[in-house]
Amino acid sequence: MRVVAQTGAGIITNQGAYPDPRGEGKAYWRQVAIYDDRFLPEFEVIAGYIHEQKAVAIQQLLHCGRYGGIDLGYCVQPSAVPQTLPHFRPPREMSREEIRTTIAEYAAAARRAIKAGFDGVEITSFMGYLLANFNSRFTNRRTDEYGGSIEGRARFMVELIYAIKEAIGDDHPLCARLNGAELMDRYGGNDEEECLELMKIAAGAGVDMISVTVGWQESPVSSIARDVAPGHWNYLAARAKKAVGEVPVAFGVRLPDAGMADHSIAAGEFDFWEVCRPFLADPQRLHKLAENRPEDIKPCIGCMLCLSRLFRDLPYLCTVNPALGHEVEPVYHPAPAVVRKNIVVVGGGPAGLECAVTAARRGHRVTLCERRRRLGGQLSLLVDRDLANRSDLAQLTGYYAAQVAKLGIDLRLDTAFSAEYYRQKCPDTDVVVLACGSAVDRTRWSALDPAGVLLDAVSAVPPGPRVTVLGGGKVGLVTGEYLAQNGCRVTIIEEGRRLAEDVMPTWKWRHTAWVEELDIDVVTGCRVAAIGPESVRLVDRQGRETVVEHDSVAAATPRVPENGLLTALEFAVDELYIVGDAVSPRGLYQAIHDGYRLGVRL
Template identity: 30%
Template sequence: MIHNIYKGKQKYPHVFQPLRLGNVRLKNRIICAPTSPSMITTQGHMTPEMTAYLVRKATGGAAVVTFGESIIHSKTGKSHDVQLQLDSQGIRQGLAQTARALHAAGALANIQLSHGGVYGVLTSVGGAQKSGDAWGASDIDLSQGHAKEMPKDMIREIISSYGDAAKLCKEVGFDMVQVHAAHGWLLSQFLSPYWNHRTDEYGGSLENRTRFLLEVLKEIKKRCGKNFPIEVRMNGDDFQEGGLTLEESIQVAKLIEDDCDLINVSCGNHEDPSMFQRTHPSSFFPHGVNVYLAAEIKKHVHIPIATVGAIQDPEQMEAIIANGQADVIEIARESLADPDLPNKALQDHVKDITPCVRCYECFGATGDWEMVKCAVNPIIGEESYHYEDLKQAKQKKKVLIVGGGPAGMEAAIIAHDRGHDVTLVDKNNQLGGNLRSAGAAYFKQDYLRLQEVLKHRVESRDIHVILNQNVNEEFIKIFAPDALFVAIGSVENQPPIPGLDNPIVVSAIDAELHPEKLGKKVVILGGGLVGSEGAIAWHHEGHECTLIEMLPEVALECNSFYRGGLLPRIQKAATILCNTKATEITNNGVWVSHLDGTKEFIEADSVVTALGYHSDTAMVDAFCDCVDEYYIIGDCKKVGKVYEAMSTAYFSALRV
C-alpha cells in the first residue's frame, strides 16, 4: 500500500525526478522561490516567526526553500526598511537555527544574496526615504533623487562582501546561495545598458557589463569551494526600452554558466509599477507567462535552468520540464496559498491544491503589517501560533452553518476536521457565494478554481449540505444547533437615486454572472474594485463603458501592487468620471452631477450598480439570538475581500 501514497510520482515523473547541483541532491524539481523579506528584526536578524514561515514551506515537500533579499552590504545596499542584513553583528544564530529547521523539515536551505543598488538609499517599494548617497552603475537622476556612479574601490568592497556573506551562510548550514542579478537591483543595473553608461571595464560591451556579476560568482566559489552550489537569478528580458533584451540575456547566461550551477530566469523590474505586474505576474497574464524566456536561454547553456512566474498547476509543471523548457520550477506566491502543493502533487491530490488568486495581499502585508499574509491561506504569517494539524474538539457539537460562500465552506471544513457534526445550508442551487461572480471575469479564473477546491473539500467530507433553502429563525430553532455560524454575506447598497428601479438597471453581481443582459453602452455606478474590474471585463466583451465615481480616484480600496496593474486597464476600458455622482436614472441613460456643480446626461443601454455592500445586521442579530453559541464570519461580519472571509471562518472554527 505504501507505493500508492506516491502515485503522483508516476503521473509527474519529470517533476519528481531528482537533480544534482554540486554537492547537493534535490529530491524533486520544485523550489520555493524567495518571498517576503518581512518578519525580520530592526537589527536585520531572523525572527522565530520567519523561521516558522519558511519551515511551513519545507514541510510541504519542496526540494529547496529559499529566503529572499538578504543584504550583503548594509550601508549601501539595504533596499527595504526591514531586511535581513548578513553583515549585522549577531546574525549567525538565527540563520543557523533556520537552516537546521529547514533540514529537519526535509528541505535544502537556500538564501538569496542581494544589494539594492540605487534603491539601497533612495525610496523603494519596500522602504521609505533613507539618508546617504545612493550608488549604482552610473550617475542617474530618478524621481526619488540622484544616484552616483559606484567607484571601483566600492565595487571591489561589495564583491568581497558577497564572498563574506556566502561563506557565512555556508558555515551556518545553508546548502546553497542565490545571487540576485535581476529585477532592477545592483547587479541587474550593471547588466542593463539602460542603467550602465560606464566607460571603464565594468561598462560598454556586454562582456564588461557582466564583469561585476562574474567576479561576484568567482569570489563565492573561491570562498565556498567549487562544489557549493550557486544559483543566479537573472532577467530573461528587462522589458524596458534601452534595457537588457532576451538576445543579450542569452549571452549573459553563456558568460556565467561555468561559474554557477543553476540559472533562474525571471524578468522586469520590481521597482517599476508598470513592470511589477509582469515580474510577479498578475491575473491579467496567463500562468507561466515568462516560461518562454527560460526555454530560450536553456537552448544555449549546459547547466540547469529554472523558471518562475505564476506556475501552480502540476500538469503545467510536468509539461514544462518534459518539453525541455526548464529543469526546475520555482513557486513563490503559490507556496503561500498552499505550501503543500509539492506533496499534494506527489500524492496525486491535485484537486485539493489551494490556488493563488494573484491578489497581491501578500505583498501588501509586507508594508502595512511588516509581515506576510495570504488571502486564501489564513495561517500564513501565523505559523508560530497556529498550524494546520488541527486539534480535535473536546466535545463533539452539532454545528449549523448558514451560507455556502468561501467563509461558510471554510468554516464547515475546519469544524468537520475538528470532529464536529456539520450541516451547511445555502439559499442557492450551488455552493460558492460571491466566488461565482468574482471569478466570472476573463482574468479572474483563479477564483473559480478556489471555488471548486473548497467545494471538493466539502463534498469529500461527511458534511451535510442543504441547497435551495432559505433560512429563518424558525429553521434555526427547529434545527437546534449547539453552535451556529452566520455566513450570509452582504447586500448591495441602495442609495436614494431616482430611477434606481428602472428596467435598464442591473446589479454588478447579476451583470458579472449574466453579461448577456447588458446592452452596448454601459454606465457603471461606483468605481470601487467591483465596478472597476467589471468595466475591464465588459469592455473585453465588446461593451462601451463609462465609470462614475464620487471619489477623486477609482479602486482606492485595493492594495497598491494590484492597483498598479489595474489602473492602466481601467483607463483603456472605460471613460472615467471621478468626483461625479449619479442624480437620476432614466430609460435611456443617467444624469450626473460633477464636482463643480455642472450636470451631464450620459446615454446608456444598461446601468450597472456597483455602489458597495453592507451587512444585513438585523438578520444577523436575529439568527444569533436563536442560539447560545454563535460565530459571525465573512461579509456579514465586515464587508471585505476573500482574505477576511477565509480568515474569520478558519479562526472562528478553531474556537468551537
C-alpha cells in the same frame, strides 16, 4: 522557517540577506542581514532546519541596489537613473571603490553563509536589484570598465562570481538568478537576446546553476500576476536551457502547477521547478501530491496580496492561507474539537466556505446553506467576469467544493435561510454562522431612482449596449470591464476622486490600464442627482450638470452587510456568529481569513 523546511522541497533557498553594513542593500522591512559574524547563530538554526529535512540549503545574497536603502534616504546604482515608482529611494552612483567594496562584502557574506552550514549561495540579478542594475542598459550608463558593452556591464557579475567562488570553494554551489526578460524595454533595458547573452557569460564564469526569472519590480507590464497565464514564460527557461550547456536551469515564474512543471522538466525545458508563492498558499502541497490528494491543495490565485504587503513594509499575508505567518500560534491551527457541535453556516461565499470547511475538518457536523444554486458568493462574480486568468479563481471554488464533499458537509443549495427555516429544518443546532455577504445599499439610491431601474451590479448583468455603472471600486470595475469586453459602451461613475480605491496596490494599475484599453468612460468627483431608464444626471463640485445616456444602469456601491438575520436569531440559537462581508463589506482575503479564524475556534 521550520514550516518552509518541511515543505518537501529538495533545495531550499533562504530569503535574500543583504551583505553590506550600511544597509544600502536592504529593500524590505525585516530583511535579514549577513554582513557580520554576529548573525551566524540565526543562519545556523535555519540551515539546521533545512538539513533536518534532508534538503540542500542555499543562502541567497541580495543587495537590492535600485530598490535598496529602505532605511536610508537614497539607494545606490551603477548610474544615478531616477526611479519610475515613488516607493523607491532617489539614486546615487557608485564609485569604483564602492563597487570593489561591495564585491568584497558579497564574498565575505558567502563565506559566512557556508560557515553557518549552508551548502551553497545564490546571487540575484533579477527584479531590478543591484546585479541586474549593472547588467541592464537601462540602469548602467557608466563609461568606465563597468559599463558600455554587454561585457562591460557584465563585468560586475563576473568579478562577483569569481570572488564568491574563491571564497566558498568548488565544493559549494553558486547559483545565479538572472532575468530571462527584464520587461523594461521601453526604458531602454536589455532585450531577451541580451538577457540570454548574460546567462552565457554567467555560465562561462563558473556558476553552478541558473535560475531564470522575469521582470523587474517596476516593469510596466505584468510578469507574475494573475493576468499572465500559467506557463506563459516557460519559453524563456527553454531558451536558457539550450544556451547554457551543462549548467542546470531552474524556473518557476508564474508556474504554480506541479503537473505543468513535471511536463516541462520531462520535455527538457528546465531542470528544477522553483516554488515560492504556491508554498505560501499551501506549504503542504508536495506532500498532498505525493499522497495523491491534489484536491486538497489550496491553489495560489496569483492575487499578489503577499507582495502588496511586502512593499508596504508589512509581513506577508496570503489570501487563501490565513495561517501564514502564524505557524507557531496554536490558535491558528485546526485542532480536533473538544465538543463536537452541530453547526449551520449560512452563505456559501468565501467566508462561509472557509468557516464550514475548517470547522468540519475539526470534527464538527456542518450544514452549509446557500441561497443560490452554486457555491462561491461574490467569488463567483470574479470567476464569471474577471478579465484576468479566471481559472485561478475557479480552482479556488473547485477546492472548496471538493472539500465540502469530502468532509461530508450537508450542502443545501438553493435554500433561502430564515428564522422560520431554522426552526423547521435545523433541529439540534448548537451554532449558527451568518456569512451572508453584502448587497448594494438600495436606500442610498432609491430617492434618485423613481422608476426603479437601478440594477445590482453583482446579482445582475446589465443589458447593453450602453451601460452606466455606479461605483469605481473593484466590483464596479470588474463589472464594467467585463461588459466592455463583451461589446458594451460603458461609463463608470465614481463619486470619489479616484478609481480602484479598494483594490490592492499591486493590482490598481491593471484596472486603470484595462479601463483605458477597453475605452471605458470614467467620471470621477461627481454626485449622482437623478437616475432614469435612459440616463443619469450628474453634478460636479462646481455645481455643473452632465447627463450620461444609457440603456441600463447598475450600482456597485455602496455595499452594506446582509445581516438581517442577526436580530431574528439572537435569542434562538446557543451560539451565533457573523463573518465576512456580513460584518463589513471588504474583500476576498478578509472573508477567507474571517471564516478561518472562526472555524478554528468554534
